[in-house]
Amino acid sequence: MALVKFDSGHSVSSSKASKAKSGKSASVPLPAFIVGLGLPVVGMSLVLISVIVLWVSQANSPARPTSVEGGVRFQPAKKLQLPVLENVDGSPLTEQTMHGHWTVVNFGYLSCPDVCPVNMAAIHRALTVKEPPSLPDNITVLYVTMDPARDSAEELHDYLSYFDQSYQGATGPVQDIAEFAKNLGTVFMNNDPEPGGFYSLSHNSVLSVLNPEGGLAGQLIGSYDSAKLRKFLIDLTTASPQSK
Numbered sequence: 001m002a003l004v005k006f007d008s009g010h011s012v013s014s015s016k017a018s019k020a021k022s023g024k025s026a027s028v029p030l031p032a033f034i035v036g037l038g039l040p041v042v043g044m045s046l047v048l049i050s051v052i053v054l055w056v057s058q059a060n061s062p063a064r065p066t067s068v069e070g071g072v073r074f075q076p077a078k079k080l081q082l083p084v085l086e087n088v089d090g091s092p093l094t095e096q097t098m099h100g101h102w103t104v105v106n107f108g109y110l111s112c113p114d115v116c117p118v119n120m121a122a123i124h125r126a127l128t129v130k131e132p133p134s135l136p137d138n139i140t141v142l143y144v145t146m147d148p149a150r151d152s153a154e155e156l157h158d159y160l161s162y163f164d165q166s167y168q169g170a171t172g173p174v175q176d177i178a179e180f181a182k183n184l185g186t187v188f189m190n191n192d193p194e195p196g197g198f199y200s201l202s203h204n205s206v207l208s209v210l211n212p213e214g215g216l217a218g219q220l221i222g223s224y225d226s227a228k229l230r231k232f233l234i235d236l237t238t239a240s241p242q243s244k
Helices: 016-021 046-059 115-128 153-163 174-183 226-238
Strands: 064-068 071-078 085-087 102-108 139-145 168-171 188-190 201-203 206-210 216-221
Touching: 064 226, 071 226, 085 174, 102 115, 115 139, 115 226, 139 153, 139 174, 153 168, 206 226, 216 226
Parallel strands: 102 139, 139 168
Antiparallel strands: 064 071, 071 216, 085 168, 102 206, 188 201, 206 216
16 A cells, blocks of 8 residues: 555664664563554554554544645644653653644654654755745754654654754653554554564654644655655645744
């Protein structure tokens, strides 16, 4: 199904972030279940489940999606309930801290061998290209770890600082992260550990954009590059009154 792109679960040796973490003892992974739904993975496709989660997460919302630059825009923006997560500096990340600026929400994990770092690089490139039309000055990135057992706040801070000091990182109890992820149509699960104890995660790829009021303004689902993302963000932000 073309809408969903998955982490392929390659060896830890194929990722710089994974290599940096290889000296740490592997944490015991959670049982194989769809985080946030609590459903055992018994003969069910993660692809199907992710589509169901996307549908359910939008089913009770008055927001109506319209196609825009390869993604969808929600008009009006969908109201979200954000659990209290922890920023990499130790401060609480709440609904109030999401106000006053546009936020590109990206879920990932530092041991991810392919999809997560590629997406993060595309986001950074899209936001830093110096050519017209320009994006709003009040736009930032929120990287939410799907693997809080292994991704420490310090490691998240160091990783994001490589791109930009202003980028925020979020961690917290996996149940709270899963709740936030489910609200944004994101699902993830731990794969069975390898003999050495390392485990990867399988997940779909959904990039969400929150408006300055903290509402879900739009989403890109599946694969994207920096050019596609930039066009999407320009269309989304310039068409909204909050961008003024």
